[in-house]
Amino acid sequence: MGTHLLVPAAGQNGMHFFSLQQPLCSDRASGLSRGSRTDTALGGGGRGGRGSMGRLHPPVVWEVWGGVEVCWGAASGGVGGLAEGRELAGANGMVPAFSCAQKSKPQCRGLAPNGFHNSIMAPVWKCPSITHSLRDRHYSPWEFPDWLPSTRKWTFLSESECAQYLPGEMKSPLFSIQREGIEEDGVLYRINRFNSLQPHEERLDVSFFVGGPVWAMEWCPCPEGSAAPQYVALYCNKGMDEKHSLAELHTGPALLQLWALGILQPEAGLAYAIAADHGCIWDMKFCPSGAWELPTTGRKPPQMSRLGLLAAAFSDGKVLVYSLPHPEGLLAHKRAQVQCIATLQVGSIQAGNSSECGQCFSLSWMPSKPHQHLAAGFYDGTVAIWNLPTKSLLQRVRQPDGSLKLYPFRCFLAHDHAVRSIEWCKVNSNFLVTAGNDRKIKFWDLRRLYEPINSIKRFLTTEITWLLPYNGVTVAQDNCYASYGLCGIHYIDAGYLGFKAYFVAPRKGTVWSISSSDWLNAVAAGDITGELLAAVLPDLAMNPLNIKRPSERRFPIYKADLVPCSSAGGEEEPRPKSRTYSEMTKEHCLRFQDTDLVQAAPLSPPSRVCVCGGGLSPCLTLLSRQVRFSPNLDSHGWLVSGGQSGIVRAHCLVGLTSPVGHKLLQECRAQFSAMYGDRPESPSASPAEHGLLQEQ
Known part of the structure; x- marks a missing residue:
């Protein structure tokens, strides 16, 4: 059929994209040399393909994708659930035959x-x-045209002023990286705080040290085809062994970091950091769209071009919304004052005591335009929803410093205990899903909140993600209530289709974080054993009960282990029994074993299935606490992960990218260039020049 190569293709501004390229080959059956053939089917109608003979059906097109013959048919049905059938149609009105009801x-x-x-x-x-x-x-x-960053609301701190906000660890623990297929010399690395390693020439993975355990992390969205530098916002604890109370509100210094990953090729660096005094950050979410603009956008001083709108949930029970400027625009002004755009808290003007609901643990920004609603889950099981652009005098109060204080327009008791995770349906914003410490997952219709659409009690959920365009959620769980062999990742139908739960991947320990990619139909999860795993989901519009060999759908990205420094590249020895960070790192180091994600040769079946050696880790140093797929088309193959060690790593899942996505990216880039002209460039300032800013 032809030669298939996995090659890098240079894009605009030095951006590299990986695509599967091959010469168009002729089809033996039809003799067509353009890589496709068209058949006309007679008979076979309805769901099962049965019908009267002689009935003319829409043409079936066979195309060669990456050396694969794929059958396409005319759209005849919906994907099921909350998505509409016409969304499956491409530019030519055709959809893959596997998504139609006619084909099983x-x-x-x-x-x-x-x-x-x-x-x-x-x-x-x-x-x-x-x-x-x-x-x-x-x-x-x-x-949100009124929520623009202003130089009057930002100020740089001196070294003495910022000392109380900085993470305590000056250097990362010793670690080594063993990459599959590459002979490593067992080099041990130690990164200074807010610094990074040079990306690997072949695998392109990036590693940097943030100074403490990562507790919250999120990619900054940017328009499709913008070829813009990529940014990741994150929060880490000050101390490696620091603990926080869940039941009581508390305040304290916190550092919200914004890391510039550039075009995911140069060295990563800290763009700037925001110092706050509202306690630790449990969750953060960017506005999905409409908040990014070109860094070269002309703004009258003191306004600056906007990078994004970020909402952060603090341990004092408040949610703060920041209007983040582009780093290059901020560094051009040496005088500023950091101030959040709005403070969101429960209660009302007459009863504004935010302590009634406790701490805020989860956030979700409404995914559909105009993104005016923000939902949050609290310790007592309350879910609050704010209308951000409201003009109501009962929900909006102007503070003396010029910022806004907003009160929710809707509150309801969703769970008997803390709300651990909350997500909107990405297709219809009337639907919401929540997961609480009462071991229940509940689906809600915001038009009828007197009872949930569906309530499922299975296990203690740590995080949920709603993947397009399916009518259900992918769930990560704590293993304390799970039956033996059933701890891991599950897909749970919302109740519309009535499918049983689909077991995506088993895990040996608690899965702390899960993330999904709408561009790749995949999920990734990090657990307490230090393993980062990815899995390709089936077409969940159809019943997954008959899916064969689900183990062939998942593969490891990397596995972290704690080994004595003397054996970093050799045999694994028993892990230490100590539980404090300082005791762990005195004589031991981390070893990352990376899977080859760029190989052109097919994976052998044994290497696709991740097998963890040994039992559960006796320490938390290996814990992968946060995993996030990039939501941006320009970096849709990238995944960032961070954990207890304070080392954040970014990987590119090249093998899951496709010619379809590459073609779409080129079209979006051409459209973006036609609309906006020149593309944004990466910030020129070095990490050492970027400052620390304080919220007032």
């Missing part, structure tokens, strides 16, 4: 270059067009 199985043969069977990769190939279509309808180019 994808007509794909052979293996893809990444080693997966083509039937596994089929849903991945259709995801870029579905996601792009839905974002065109539900995303906005510009929102």
Whole structure:
């Protein structure tokens, strides 16, 4: 059929994209040399393909993708759940035959270059067009025009002033990286605080040290095709062994860091950090769209071009919304004052005591334009929803410093205990899902809040994610209530289709974080054993009960282990029994074992399935606490993860990218260039020049 190569292609501004390229090859059956053939089907109608003979059906198109013959048919049905059927249609009105109700199985043969069977990769190939279509309808180019960053609201701190906000660890623990297929010399690395390693020339993975355990992390969204530098906002604890009370409100110094990853090729660096006095940060969320603008946008002083709107949940029970400027615009002004745009708290003007609901643990920004609602979950089980652009005198109070204090327009008791995670449905913003410490997952219709649509009591949920365009959520769980062999990642239907829970991947320990990619139809999860795993989901619009060999759908990204420094590159020895960070790192170091995610040769089946050696880790140093897929099309193959060690790593899942996504990216870039002209450039300032700023 032809040669299949996985090659880097240089993009604009030095950006590199990986795509599967091959020469178009002729089809043996039809003799067509353009890489496709068209058949006309007679008979076979309805759901099961049965019908009267002689009935003319829409043409079926066979295309060659990456050396794979894929069958396409005319759209005849919806994807099920809350998504609409027409969203599956591409530019030519055709959809893959595997998504139609007429076909129960994808007509794909052979293996893809990444080693997966083509039937596994089929849903991945259709995801870029579905996601792009839905974002065109539900995303906005510009929102919240009044919430612009101003130089009058930001100020730089001196070294003595910022000392109380900085993380305590000056250097990272010793660690080594063993990359599959590359002979390493067992080099041990130690990174200074707020510094990073040079990206690997072949694997492109990036590692940097933030100074403490990572507790919250989020990518900054940017428009499709903008080729803009990528940013990651995160929060880490000050001390490695620091603990926080869940039941009581507390304040204290906190540092919200914004890291510039550039175009994911140069060295990562700290762009700037915001110092706050509202306690630790449990969760943070960016406005999904309409908050980013070009760094070269002309603004009258004191206004600056806006990078994004970030909402952060603090341990004092408040939610603060920051209007973040582009780093280059901020560094041009040496005089500023950091001030949040709005402070969100429960209660009302006459009863504004935020201590009644306790701490805020989870946030979710409404995914559909105009993104005016923000939902938050609290310690006592309350869910509060704010209308951000409200003009109501009962919900909006102007503070003496010029910022806003907003009160929710809707509150309801969702759980009997703390709300651990909350997510909006990405297709219909009337639907919401919550997970609490009462071991329940509840689906809500915001138009009828007197009872949930569906309530499921299974296990203690740590995090949930709602993947486009399916009618359900992917759930990470704590293993304390799980039956033996059933701890791990599950997909749970919202109740609309009535499917049983689908077991995505088993895990040996508690899964602390889970993230999904709408562009790749995949999920990634980090657990307490130090393993980061990714799994390709099937087409969940159909009943996953009959999915065969689910183990072939998942693969490890890396595995972290704690070994004596003398054996960093050799045999694994028993882990220490100490539980404090200082005792762990005196004679031991971390060892990261990375999977080859860039290989062109197919993976052998044994290397696809991740097998963890040994039992549960007796220490928390290996814990992967935060995992996040990039939501941006320009970096949709990238995944960032961080944990208890304070080392944050970024990996590119090259094997899951497809020619369909690459073609869509080129089209979006051409459209963006036609609309806005020159593309944004990476910040020129070095990490050492970036300052620490304080919230007033």
